[in-house]
Amino acid sequence: MIWQLDLLILSLIVLCALATISVKDLFSAAIIFGAYSFLMCLLWTEMGAVDVAFTEASVGAGVSTVLFVAAVFRTTRKVKDRGVKRYWTKGVGLLAATSVGGVLIAAVGDFPGFADPLSPASTHLSPYFITNTLTDTAVPNIVTSVLADYRGYDTMFETAVIFAAGLAVIAILRRSKTGVQHESREKVILSEGYEDTIIRLVARKMVPFMQLFALYVLAHGHHSPGGGFQGGVILGASFILIAISYDMKMLLGRMSEKWNVLLGNIGVLVYAGIGFVCLLLGANFLDYSILHRILPATDEIMARSHGMLGIETGVAIAVSAIVVSLYVNIASQGKHDKGL
C-alpha cells in the first residue's frame, strides 16, 4: 500500500462518484461510471487485491458500460422535469441518508487497521489458508483455492445466481414470433450493419487474440490472478465485439440463442456435476481429493488442483454464455433483430 497513490486515487473516486450522480444525462452517467470502474480497479490493485482488480477490469472495461449503453440505446436519454418541488420527500431522504452515513462512519472507528496482523480476520482462518494451501491443493494462488475449493459451495451458488439473472433477463425481455428464428438457417448469413472497413478489420483480427487470452486467464488462474469468471467475461466480451462491429445477425449465426442458453445450463451443470461425481465416489459434495480414483496419474493433492480447473471451466462457460445473452436481449429489446 502506497499512501500517496492511495490518497490521489481515492479523491479521484469521490469526484467521479459525485459527477455520476449529479449529471442529468443517462448516457454521460454511464460513461463517467466507466471511469469510476477504472479507478476502483486501480485502488484494488494498489491495495494488493489483484484478483478482485482483474474481475473489475474485465467486467468494467468489457461488459458493464456496454450493457448500460445498450440499455440507454433502447430508452430515452433525459429525465423529464415534472416541475413538482418535493421538498418534504427530499428532506426525509436526506435525513435517512445522513443518519445511516453517520452510523457507518461511527462504526469505522471500531475496525482494525489496514493489514493489522491481530485483527480477527487475520487470526482465525487466514493463517490456515496461507500456510496450508500449497500443501493441501498444490495451487500457489490462494484466492483461487479459497474460491474454488475451500469455499466451493459459495462459488457454485454464485454461478447459479448469474445463471438465474440471465434467465430473468430472457424471461422479461425476450419477445419472439414463431418461425422467425428458423428462417435464418437456410439463408447464407451476411452482415447487414454498416460497412466500416477499419472497425471490422481490427475486430476480426482482435477477436481470436481476445479468446486466446481468455483461455489463458482461465487456465493460468491457479498461478496468477484470473480464473473462470474473468476468463468467461473476456470470452463473452469478444462475442459482444463481433456483435457491435458487424451486427447481431453475425453473432447469432455464430452462436445461436439455443446454444447460448444451453451453454449457460452446461456451465452450471459441469460445476454441480463434478460435485456429484465426488458424492458418487464416496466423498463429500465438491471434495475433489477423491477424484484421484478416476483421474489417471494423480494423487489426492493434484486431484484437488484438477478438480478446481474443472469447475473453473464450468464457471467460464456459464459466464460467457450469460454475458452474451444479456447483451443480445438488452441491445435488441428482446427481438434479436438488430443491436447497437
Added chain:
Amino acid sequence: MEQFFLFMGIGICVLMLLTLYRVVVGPTVIDRLMGVNVFGTKTTVLLLIIGVMFDRLDMFIDISLAYALLNFIVTIATSRYFQHHKTLSATGYGYSFSKREKSDD
C-alpha cells in the same frame, strides 16, 4: 529507483485528474467519451507502474493486457449509438432526438 516510479505514478495520477476534468465537465458526451478513453490508457500504464513498485510485475501484466484488449469496446458501442441516432449538435449535451425518433417513442 523506487522514488522514481513513485513520482511517475503520482505524475500519471495528476494527468488523470486533468482528464477527469474533461470527463466531469463535458460539455458534450463526445468529450466525456474521449476523456474516459484516455483515462483507460493511463490506467493501463499506472497498473504496470504499481506492479513495478510491488516488485510483482508478472501479477499485474495480465490485468493491463485485459484493459488493453477490452478498452475500445465501449468506444465502438458509443459510436454505434451515435451512428443510429443521427443528430449531433455542438450545444447542450451535444445531442438531440430528431423529430422522427420522437414520434416513434
